[in-house]
Amino acid sequence: MEIAEHLLYTKDHEWINIEGDEATIGITDYAQESLGDITFIELPNIGDEVEQFGDFVSVESVKAASDIFSPMSGEVIDVNDDLKEDPGLINRSPYDKGWIARIKLADPEEQSNLMTAEEYAKFLESVG
Amino acid sequence: MHVAMNMLNKEQLQRTPLYDEHVALGAKMVPFGGWAMPVQYDSIIKEHGYTRKAAAIFDISHMGEFIIEGNCVENGLDAIVTMPLRDLPIKSCRYGCALNEQGGVMDDLIIFRLEEEKWFIVVNGATTQKDKAHFQKHLKNKTVFTDVSMKTGKIDLQGPLSLNVLSSFVADAGKLDYYTCDYFDLMGERVLISRTGYTGELGYEIYFPWDKTKDLWQALISRDDVKPAGLGARDILRIEMGYSLYGHELGEDISPLESGLDRFVSFEKDFLGKLALLKQKGQGLKRKIVGIQSETRRAPRQGQKICLESGEEVGVVTSGTFSPSLGLGIGLGFVAAQSAALGAKVFFGDQKSKNVASVVSRTFYKDGSLRHKTI
Structure with missing residues (x-):
């Protein structure tokens, strides 16, 4: 199970890459593996306001539909349009080509509620 | 993301003869009708x-198999199932249902005529015990009923390249036409193979001795042109063909007319549940099955x-x-x-999402190799 070193993580298996006051969001390798083949994603609209740990996007795999939550609050400034035609990018490249959206951060302090890569690795061990 | 984990209580689940093979291949095992399945x-x-596009093998050993001997009219078999049996040629198979008196589906099944007075019946895994009781209750005395479910392993080989394999x-093997069966010598065993399946592709179902099914699986899987496929793929393949699955489109409170199986019901003979179906036809069906395409x-x-x-609610999704x-x-x-x-x-949808779809023919996928001539 791959965990990217430079990212922050949630207990719901989302990741966030903070670059200044903007950030990119996706789901982890563990998440894509658990979901199986991802077949559909409902992306947010640019301009949508999202809250930390609030509803963000919904994804469907062959097996089920699941909700993805935003790791931090902010405004959506970009979405990965490639996922509309090829949501399997999330399975093949969860930390890179399978990114979901970028947000402008509302409150950088919120990152203290997230886990480092090391903490997330321990968390995964604890959930077995 | 919230991940719903399927808790697999392995203690209570039955295992097919291929359980260890699936685990060794890294399969995700789930409970299905009382069985641990990949x-x-x-x-x-x-x-x-x-x-x-090629060929895949499926472990279908959980399904039940019965052998019934005797004249199908005299022993009552013909009156338990909806499909015609009297004119079924030897070494041919037919799909149909067993109904209750209310015309609801006890199970859907395939009957093979092995000999003039020898019948092989394949039923769903989850309903095998119920079906056994149903057959034994309604069969007349002058017959021999044998449940061979736990002696019979079953591997489905499906796909356009399945005959090559x-x-x-x-x-x-090429002599088998669609919906026929015969005995073949395979890896030292004399076994039944039918050209049937649940995928819409050219394919074969191989009935093999339970204890030796593992050897056949290993021989098939060792080839480069055969891959294992699980119940997840099987479910997509059958939905693409519009095939019903017991517990979804079929059940004891659903009639075969409602689930669109009219052509597998012969009103030219008597069968259990016929009166209820005739009444339903007379009054008009209250509901019907549809395909919907998003x-x-x-x-x-x-x-x-x-x-x-x-906004008027007119129905419910049974499989998707x-x-x-x-x-x-x-x-x-x-x-x-x-x-x-x-x-x-x-x-279709729920409170969170409403999605547009069209009502379409249930045969969503029309390019399958199912009926390709091989003779």
């Missing part, structure tokens, strides 16, 4: 692709409501999936009989 080995979509084990990749899901443009062949979400469901004609615009 839902996927690698990727459900890849396994679907192997079956549509099978031919390297049995030279004359405008997007989003799939209908079992239990979701089907609504008209007006993303279709890799179509690149769209597809599903089966029941709607009120007078609503939602072919081509009608409908909506």
Whole structure:
């Protein structure tokens, strides 16, 4: 199970890459593996306001539909349009080509509620 | 993301003779009708692709098999099932249902005529015990009923290349036409093989001695042109063909007419449940089965409501999936009989999402190799 070193993580298996006051969001390798083949994603609209740990996007795999939550609050400034035609990018490249959206951060302090890569690795061990 | 984990209580589940093979291949095992079954080995979509384009094998050993001996009219078998049996040629098979008195489906099944007075019946795994009791109750005394379910392993070999694969084990497999069966010498065993399946592709179902099924699986899997496929792929393949699954489109409170199986019901003979079906025909069906095709990749899901443009709720989704062949979400469901004609615009979903779909023929996928001539 791959965990990217430079990212922050949630207990719901989302990741966030903070670059200044903007950030990119996706789901982890563990998440894509658990979901199986991802077949559909409902992306947010640019301009949508999202809250930390609030509803963000919904994804469907062959097996089920699941909700993805935003790791931090902010405004959506970009979405990965490639996922509309090829949501399997999330399975093949969860930390890179399978990114979901970028947000402008509302409150950088919120990152203290997230886990480092090391903490997330321990968390995964604890959930077995 | 919230991940719902399927808790697998292995203690209570039955195992097929291939359980250890699945675990060794890294399959995700799930409970299915009281059995621990592989839902996927690698990727459900890849396994679907192997079956549509090449050849895949499925462990279907959980299904039940009965042998019934005797004249099908005298022993009552003909009156337990909906399909005609008297004119069934030897070494041919037919699909149909066993009904209760109310005309509800006890199970859907395939009957093989092995000899003039010897019948082989294949039933669903989850309903084997119920079916056994049903047959034993309604069969007349002058027959021999044998439950061979736990002696019979079953591997389905499906896909356009399945004959190439099978031919390297049995030279004359090509003689089997669609929905026929015969005995073949395969790896030192004399076994029954039928040209049947649940995928819409050219394919074979191989009935093998339970204890030796593992050897056949290993021989098949060692080939480069055969991949294992799990129940996840099997479910997509059957939904793409519009095939019913017991517990979804079929059940004791659903008649075969409602689930669109009219052509597997012979009103020219007497059978259990016939009076109820005739009454239903006379009064008109209250609901009917439909195929719905999403405008997007989003799939209908079992239990979701089907609504008209007006917002009127007319039905419910019974099975749904993303279709890799179509690149769209597809599903089966029941709607009120007078609503939602072919081509009608409908909506499926829940409070969170409403999705546009069309009512279409249940054969979503039309390019399968199912009926290819091999003779």
